[in-house]
C-alpha cells in the first residue's frame with residue numbers, strides 16, 4: 267500500500283502557534299482526554315517535545331489528560347539485543363515469560379520515565395505508573411481465536427502472557443489528577459494471581475478511556491490515520507465501516523488492535539476516538555482547530 271497523504275504546510279505553520287488552539291480546547295475544560303503515544307512516534311526528540319507541550323497545554327486549560335504509552339519497537343530492540351525472538355499475531359506480540367519480563371522492563375522502566383521527564387521539561391508534573399500500581403488495571407489472559415479460511419474451523423491462538431484489561435480502577439488516578447499531576451501509564455497489567463501481563467498499548471488506552479468516561483481517545487501513531495486501499499486518508503469511520511474494511515483486509519497488522527480499541531471505546535461511552543499522526547507536530551491540537559480534523563475520527567455512527 268502506498269501512503270500518499272500530504273499534510274497542508276499552512277496548517278502545520280498554524281500549529282506552531284499553540285495559543286491559537288486555546289479557545290477550541292477551553293470548551294473541553296473538566297473533560298478527560300486519554301492520549302496513547304505509540305512507540306513508532308517516539309523516536310524524534312523535537313516531536314517528543316511538541317507532544318509533551320501539548321499535554322501540558324491540555325492540563326493548563328483544565329482538561330484532564332491521561333497519557334498511555336507504547337514501546338513496541340523499543341521492546342523489539344531489547345529482545346534482539348538479548349537474543350529473544352519475537353512473533354506477532356494480528357498486531358499482538360506473542361509473549362512468553364522472558365518476553366514479559368523484558369516488556370515490563372522497557373515499558374515501565376525506560377520509556378515510562380522518559381515520558382515523565384519530557385512532560386516535566388515542558389513544565390508539567392507527570393507521575394508514571396503501570397497497571398500494577400495500586401491495582402489500577404486488573405488483567406486476564408487474552409483469548410483470541412482465528413477462523414481457518416479453508417476448513418472454516420475456529421482455532422484458539424495462545425498468545426502467552428498477553429493480557430486484556432478486566433477491571434480498571436479510576437480511583438487510582440483521581441487523586442493524582444486532582445493534585446495537578448498528569449498520569450503516564452505503561453501498558454502492563456496484573457492478574458488476580460499476581461501474574462504480569464503484557465497489554466497492547468492501544469487496548470490499554472481504550473479500556474482506560476472507557477473507565478474514565480473520556481471525551482476523547484487519541485491514538486498517535488506513524489501514519490496519518492486509517493488509509494483506504496489506495497493509501498488515501500479516511501477522515502471518518504463508523505463501526506459498520508470498520509467491520510467492512512477489516513473483512514476486506516484493508517486493515518491489517520497494528521491497525522487491527524487500534525480499530526478494535528476505537529470500536530470498544532465508543533461502544534463503552536467515549537464520545538469519539540481519533541487515530542492520528544504522531545509525527546506531525548501538535549497533531550492533537552490540529553485535530554481541534556481544523557474543520558475536518560487531521561486524522562481518522564471514529565464515532566459510533
Ligand SMILES: Nc1ncnc2c1ncn2[C@@H]1O[C@H](COP(=O)(O)OP(=O)(O)O)[C@@H](O)[C@H]1O
Nearest residue numbers: 304305306487488489492493516517518520521
Ligand atoms: N488501513 C491501514 N491504514 C493505516 N495503517 C495501516 C493500515 N493497515 C495496516 N496499517 C499499519 O498499522 C501501522 C500502525 O500500527 P503500529 O505499528 O502498531 O503503530 P504504533 O506503534 O503507533 O501502535 C501502520 O504503520 C501501518 O503499517
Ligand SMILES: CC(=O)N[C@@H](CCC(=O)OP(=O)(O)O)C(=O)O
Nearest residue numbers: 304305336337338358359466467
Ligand atoms: C501484547 C502486545 O503486543 N504488547 C505490546 C506493548 C507495547 C505496545 O503496544 O507498543 P506500541 O503501541 O508502540 O505498538 C508489545 O509487546 O509490543
